[in-house]
Amino acid sequence: MTLNLFEQLSQDIFQLYESEHDYNVAIEVGDQPGKQLFKAHSVILHQRSLYFRQNLTNATKKNNIIEIKLLHVSIKEFDIIIKYIYCGIVSLENFEASDILNLLITTEEFKLTELIENLQNHLINNEASWLRFNFSRVYKISFYNEDFKVLQQFCNDIIAKQPNMIFDLDDFTSLPENALVTLLKRDDLQMDELKIWDKVILWGKDKIPDLPPNLDQWTEANFNSLKTTLQHCLPYIRYFQIPSNEILKKIKPYHTILEKSIWDDILTKNLDPDTPVSKTSLILPNRTKITTQLPSRYPTNNVTPSTITLQQDTEISSSIITSQHVAEISSWIDRRSKIYDIADTPYEFKLLLRGSRDGFTGATFHKLCDNIPGTVVVLKVNDTNEILGGYNPLTWEVFIGGGAYVKTGDSFIFSLGNDNFKKSIISRVFTKTHGIWNGQMSQGPWFGNDLGMGNDKGTNPKEWYYEKYAYHNPIRNVTGWFSIIEYEVFQVYKKLLNIYRHHPTSFTITPQHMAEISSWIDRRSTIYDITEIPYEFKLLLRGSRDGFTGEVFHRLCDNIPGTVVVLRVSCTDEILGGYNPLIWKFSYRCESATTADSFIFSLKNGNLNKSILSRVKVTSSAIYNNVISLGPHFGYDLVVVNNPKKSSYCKSSYDKEIRDVLRYGREFSIDEYEVFQICKKN
Numbered sequence: 001m002t003l004n005l006f007e008q009l010s011q012d013i014f015q016l017y018e019s020e021h022d023y024n025v026a027i028e029v030g031d032q033p034g035k036q037l038f039k040a041h042s043v044i045l046h047q048r049s050l051y052f053r054q055n056l057t058n059a060t061k062k063n064n065i066i067e068i069k070l071l072h073v074s075i076k077e078f079d080i081i082i083k084y085i086y087c088g089i090v091s092l093e094n095f096e097a098s099d100i101l102n103l104l105i106t107t108e109e110f111k112l113t114e115l116i117e118n119l120q121n122h123l124i125n126n127e128a129s130w131l132r133f134n135f136s137r138v139y140k141i142s143f144y145n146e147d148f149k150v151l152q153q154f155c156n157d158i159i160a161k162q163p164n165m166i167f168d169l170d171d172f173t174s175l176p177e178n179a180l181v182t183l184l185k186r187d188d189l190q191m192d193e194l195k196i197w198d199k200v201i202l203w204g205k206d207k208i209p210d211l212p213p214n215l216d217q218w219t220e221a222n223f224n225s226l227k228t229t230l231q232h233c234l235p236y237i238r239y240f241q242i243p244s245n246e247i248l249k250k251i252k253p254y255h256t257i258l259e260k261s262i263w264d265d266i267l268t269k270n271l272d273p274d275t276p277v278s279k280t281s282l283i284l285p286n287r288t289k290i291t292t293q294l295p296s297r298y299p300t301n302n303v304t305p306s307t308i309t310l311q312q313d314t315e316i317s318s319s320i321i322t323s324q325h326v327a328e329i330s331s332w333i334d335r336r337s338k339i340y341d342i343a344d345t346p347y348e349f350k351l352l353l354r355g356s357r358d359g360f361t362g363a364t365f366h367k368l369c370d371n372i373p374g375t376v377v378v379l380k381v382n383d384t385n386e387i388l389g390g391y392n393p394l395t396w397e398v399f400i401g402g403g404a405y406v407k408t409g410d411s412f413i414f415s416l417g418n419d420n421f422k423k424s425i426i427s428r429v430f431t432k433t434h435g436i437w438n439g440q441m442s443q444g445p446w447f448g449n450d451l452g453m454g455n456d457k458g459t460n461p462k463e464w465y466y467e468k469y470a471y472h473n474p475i476r477n478v479t480g481w482f483s484i485i486e487y488e489v490f491q492v493y494k495k496l497l498n499i500y501r502h503h504p505t506s507f508t509i510t511p512q513h514m515a516e517i518s519s520w521i522d523r524r525s526t527i528y529d530i531t532e533i534p535y536e537f538k539l540l541l542r543g544s545r546d547g548f549t550g551e552v553f554h555r556l557c558d559n560i561p562g563t564v565v566v567l568r569v570s571c572t573d574e575i576l577g578g579y580n581p582l583i584w585k586f587s588y589r590c591e592s593a594t595t596a597d598s599f600i601f602s603l604k605n606g607n608l609n610k611s612i613l614s615r616v617k618v619t620s621s622a623i624y625n626n627v628i629s630l631g632p633h634f635g636y637d638l639v640v641v642n643n644p645k646k647s648s649y650c651k652s653s654y655d656k657e658i659r660d661v662l663r664y665g666r667e668f669s670i671d672e673y674e675v676f677q678i679c680k681k682n
Contacts, residue, residue, distance in 0.1 A: 006088075014087035016041070025056070025066045027082075030075045031552070038082055042066060048085045050111035072546065077106045084115055097123065097130035098671075101141065102544055108145050120150035132158070132348065137671070140507060143179050156182055163191040164344055167199050173206035174511060177232060184236035188288050190343060193241040197250060200237065204230040209531065215253055227257035234258065241286050244270045317351045320378045320387060320488055325416050325424075329376060332412060332426050333391060333492065349376065349490040356486055360461035362454055365444040369489050371395050373572065373664055377445050378416075379464060379487035387416040388466070388475060390447040391492070392436055394663050399438045405448070408435035413451050415475040431470035445489070447471070453487070493571065507542065508566045508575060508674050513603050513611075517564055520599060520613050521579060521678065537564065537676040544672055550629040553640070553675070554586045557632075562678040565632050566603075567640075567647055570669040575603040576649065576658060578634040579678075586628040593623040600638045602658040614656035621653040632675070640673070647673075 023039040030036055045052035059066045070078065080103060084090050092100060104119045123131060131138050131154065139159075142151035159166050160183065166172065180203060183189060184196070205211055207229045212218055227234075234257065242251065247270055255263045268275050321329075327340040330347045340346070352375070353368045369375060375396065378389035390413040394406055409432045417424040429435040429448065437446035444453030444461065448470035454461045460483075467479040509517075515528040518535045528534070540563070541556045557563060563584065566577035578600035582593050596619045602612040616622040616635070624633035631640030635653030648667045651657050 010087040010089065013044070014083070014089075017082070017086040024064065025068065027078075028067070028069045028071070029073050029078045031071045031547075031555070033551075034075070035071070036075045038078065040082065040085075044086060048112075051109060073106060073109075074102070077103050081107060081110055081112065081115075084112065090115065090118075092122065097127035098134070100127070101138070104148070105141065108147055113147070116147050117150060120148060120154075124150065124154050129350075134671070137507060143176060152182070156186070159183060160186045160189050162343060163189055167191065167195070172199065173203050175203065181232050181236065184233055186287075187285060190287075193238050193287065194243070194246050194250060197237055197242065200230060200233050201226075201254060204233070220256075223254070223256045226254070230257065236284065238284055238287055239266050240269055318349070318378070318488055318490075319354070319356075320380050320486055321416065325378075325387070328416070328424055329389075329391065329414070330492075332414070333393075347492050349492055351488060352491055353489040354486070355462075355484075355488070360487070362440070362442045362444045362461060365453070365489070366396065366398050366441055369396050369445075370398065371665070372491050374492045376490045376492055377487065378490075379484045382483040382485050385418065386476060387418055388451065388464075389414055389416070390445070390451055392445070392447070394436055395665070396436075396445060397438045398441050400440075403437055403439040403443075405434050406436040406438060407433050411435040411447060413447050413471050413475055425473055425475050427471040427473040427475050429470055430472050434470040451475070491571075493573070506537070506539065506566075506674055506676075507544070508568050508672055509603065513575070516603070516611055517579065517601070518678075520601070521581075521597075534681055536679045536681055538679055539674060540677055541675040542672070543670070543674070548631075548640075548670075548673065550586075550627075550631045550640070553631045554584065554628050557675050558585050559583050560677050564676045564678055565634075566674050566676075567670045568672040569647075570671050572664060572668075573605060574659060575605055576638060576647075577601055577603070578632070578638055580623055580632070580634070582623055584623075584632060585625050587625045588627065590627075591625045592621050593625060594620050595622045598622045598634065600634050600654050600658055612656060612658045614654040614658050616653055617655045618653040 017040065020039045023041055025040045025042050025045060027038040027040060028035055029038055042052075042056050046056055047053075055068065056066060059068050061067070076099075080090060095103065100119060100123055104116065104123070107115050107119060135155070135158070138151065139155045142148045142155050163183070166175070166183075180200075184200070189196070204226050208222070208225050211222055211225075239247075239251070239262070247266060251258075251266065258266075323342050323345070326347070326349055327342050327345045330345045331339045333347065352372065353365060358364050358368060373395050374391075374393055376389060376391050378387060380387055391411055392408075393410040394408055409429065412426055412428045414427065415425040427450075431448065434448040437448055437452065439446060442454065446452030449467065450469045450471045451464070451466050453464050462483050462485075463481050464484055465481050466476055468474045511530040511533070514535075514537050515530045515533050518533050519527045521535070540560065541553060546552050546556060561583050562579075562581055564577060564579050566575060568575055579598055580595075581597040582595050596616060599613055599615045601614065604611040614637075618635065621635045624635060624639075626633060633639040636650060637652045637654045638647070638649050638658070640647050647670055649659050649661065650666050651661075
């Protein structure tokens, strides 16, 4: 019989760490002024961490104490890591999901294999919704290191079901080969095989410089280059799933990049499907197509909240609407004439409020839903089981002392098809000045005067009102007050924005963005091709790596001419930023710097179809240098304020608006920010 007495052993070794008895390693963590010294024992570090095993031998010694500096590592993260090294216990109680992801990145640096795997599993098991909401960043990080296999699998499972989210991106061709091959290997990749072929060819051609644009001008060397480039991709195309007429149009022009036996089998199979293929051909099974099964609706008098899960991994947490409804509402938001397929729905619906769970009062609504842009309200009418609702592209707010209309041309109200109402009705706003009504705390959402919750007394929050007023089409046959049995509010946001590109310099911008910014610096009327960008973007600072404080900014970025700052805005996924041709420096008082060449911008991404460039017009207020606690200031237009993750925007010294202040507000939080030095290439 074996007794495992690890708990006491763990406690005893941890006491050794806390007592600092006979320590021989001093580890300086963090940067001035808040650095911290950790004292440890080389024998334990050597045994538990490959990083220390590799670095202890060559480290500096002073008075027989090994000195190691880890100035780039967070003190909070290293405290977790050193305690894990000594006792194998990790407490994540005060860690947000974003903190755990950053901890995972740091853990990889110290080569702590067990902890790396467990942190990935913890994120997937406990923070799956956060991972989906921040999919762009998570997917990028997962392919930066081969140790993040668990996260890679999680991300690939999502992309296999919704491949258009990555294959249709402008910067798809910057996807690394290992990520592309991993997707091509999947039998459940939900994508037409001909489109897969087209995308693989596009990806391969992008990797070969100076290819003639016309295929008729290609040489044998050109085809051989493409064959070599795609050697790891071509074996995973399911050629027999491509229609015969498309074989001639799309495959035949490139048949020389295929193995002769494969091309012979493709021709033979299309001429005589019953003929067996050659033994030298590796024939992969057809990709499986996943059939959507809409969930049954709930009994009319028994509303049971639950999560509706489709086989595609498309989820909508609702007791009122289905994934088909989500696809329909998403199509209306994008003003499409055709309804999205469920698998192609580009939006996530995040549940903010459910009446039966959180309460039906106006106060509850404002507590949970105010100041969040882009919300959908749905409600189920008592007795009739109608499903009514509306979309507000702006934010909800409490208006003290009465109420006020808010102008918008993008809101709409609707009646959704269900078992009792076969066809959905959409009604777009036509009196734009009366699109949204923000009332008192006792009142819930109101779409103009047309559809709203409760009166100003708040006496019966389950009472709603409808009449046709500011919206085009009637959505119900009767006017006046009615009661509901349930209502829900969702935040609507884009799925999988800026999905992974292999460009380790930045977590925020793509090579296309760099080409665009470079063109603006040179005042070009056309955008540089990404292969012709004349500048290198040298990363000076990344907030998630180095810190978001003003002190860090000035230490890493001061006195360096020609810098670009980029910010990724929380929730909206906007990418804002600016170019300073001068230097940054801290000042004991606010000082302006004059330049006619600075500009600020909002970059194209999933929420913005076209980038916005705003050049300085008040040149004497182009740049402000502030006290050391403040970050970069492009005039008073775009600034990083005292709170290191808070920024603000207000049009002042630059000529164009780069964000909708009326819709989003002046102040905003950021998920990430980066600063680059712009250097001319040799």
